[in-house]
Amino acid sequence: MNEHNRRRGAALINEVNQTEVPYGTLAIWFLGQESVIIKGDGVTVYIDPYVSDYLDKNGPERSYPAPIVPEDIVGADLCLITHEHEDHMDAGTLPAFHKQNSKAPFMAPACCKGPLITMGVKEPLILVADDSRETELFSKLQISVIPAAHEQLEQDAEGHYRSVGYVLKLNGVTLYHAGDTVVYPGLIERLRAFKPDVAMLPINGRDFFRRERGIVGNMNYREAAELAVSIGAETAIPLHYDVFAGNAEKPGYFVDYMYEHFPEQKVHVMARGERFVYVSGQAFMNRP
Template sequence: MSLNLLRWPLPRYRRDPSRVHHGETGYRNLYPFKQPRLIDLLRWNWERRRLKVEHRLQDIRRVEPDVAALAANRGRPSYTWIGHASGLIQLAGMNLLLDPVWSQRASPMQWAGPKRLSPPAIALDDLPHIDAVMVTHNHYDHLDFLTLQRLVRQSGGSPLFVVPLGVGRTLACAGAPADRIVELDWWQRHRHGEVEMTLTPAQHWSKRWAWGDRNRALWGGFAAKGGGAQLWYPGDTGYHPELFARIAEHLGKVDVALLPIGAYRPRWFLQAQHIDPAEAVEIYRILRPRRALAVHWGTFVLTDEPLHQPPLDLADALSRHGIAPADFSVPAIGETLWLDAGAGGERGDGSN
């Protein structure tokens, strides 16, 4: 555990009264829901004690990524799934990381909390030089302080960090220079080189401390556009059809949607804040991307479903709607999707 944990300041909440999601004391959702309380958490933990869950790790596919091909790539858009929400995006000659988590636990300390059961597909030091990092929100399975510290110190200089409002203070504590931190509100955009990054709304919440910081930092998803292709990840989110219809209208054509399918049981506790595979399919049907990839599963045991279960539930949902598995596919950890600019994409094993 980094000693900086003890010195982290609370996020600085900056309210803009003209923005509907800026509340009196913190950010709020466009479609409000009752956020989890301590009593809900205690009930969930009590119920979990009776569960006997088998995690079939052998059912979670892995492939060895072609690190050399990724390092040499300068023009072809690609996405490589690192595990959970972490992914390497290559657009317009730039290397982008999404929600990078390389630590062994999604926790404020490395001796307790959800343990990684599937290692990252690529060692952090084996990545190509990272130009920009997008962090969707400050929960520990998406914002990993130790990983960010290492990225700040990467050879060749710190990447640019593009984050929601209020998350920048954590980046500063990790050592990121002030001129390498960009904070965005929903629908704000930042252009870095030939890549444009847009923060999109999500139905979620933020909290990193036991007290005092709930919803003082914003949350969201990210669209990254460049080199003739656009990828979008909704972040942690509950399902609301109006929200995703609005996002679809704003973004226009999406080449690849990275849709979360894990961390969804029990529904009484998680439905408002995490979609399940059936709702991921509903988002796919609203957005109509050229391709969708299933992410945010198979790495940390965060909730009650078996670690291998999400793709099985996804297959059932796709079958009910007559959607081909090739259109909404489940990549292997380490698999690279190589894209032709403006034209869908084809799955690969990491080779160009």
């Protein structure tokens, strides 16, 4: 990695660690694919951190370098993994993440536990994603696990789902990160009950030809837009459209569809490495 990129990554992580957001807001950073950083009330959460060049050596090349590298990541409190695919559970990132943030727990589907241990993550720090209950961490973050159908709902013998998304309640804001999923019966009703402020949704879609190449798909931009509106999300953010040229989508299609069909729906397309501060109505009320 060249000196410019090294300095850029260190500057971004310094920005994350120095950012303080008032009640009713969340700070969000976009690292590409579905990799994001969420911060609120002093808690910093990484979701699917894929910032290495691991896949460059084993499969498709990235369309652009990640805004940070694994060695940049310090100050993390929690890592959430949605499923075992390499661009979500990154063997090039997670060992460094764990080494540099040794007290940060991981939450992941049960099928990810063995691979995480192989990567060096200590077993007591691994929390199995359980959709039957809400998990509270740090006395300020509530996490609900949402089953994800990538492209189908898959469960092991104990009923644990292979792919999941997460609903985070933090700092007076409710955020849904879908992971990789299509829309399936019951998903809308389950999410609607949370009244999410922010919905982060994959838009790259799926088709016969990608499936023949072993690429498992997601909802497309139309489905993602309809889902965001159906669950009452205040703001929708598209994900999973930019890292691999053979499995990409134009986020402008998502924006155009929203503008044409739901012109009052708020949408935000994040730039690479951008800090976006979401402000909810709670920001203008007294903190409970």
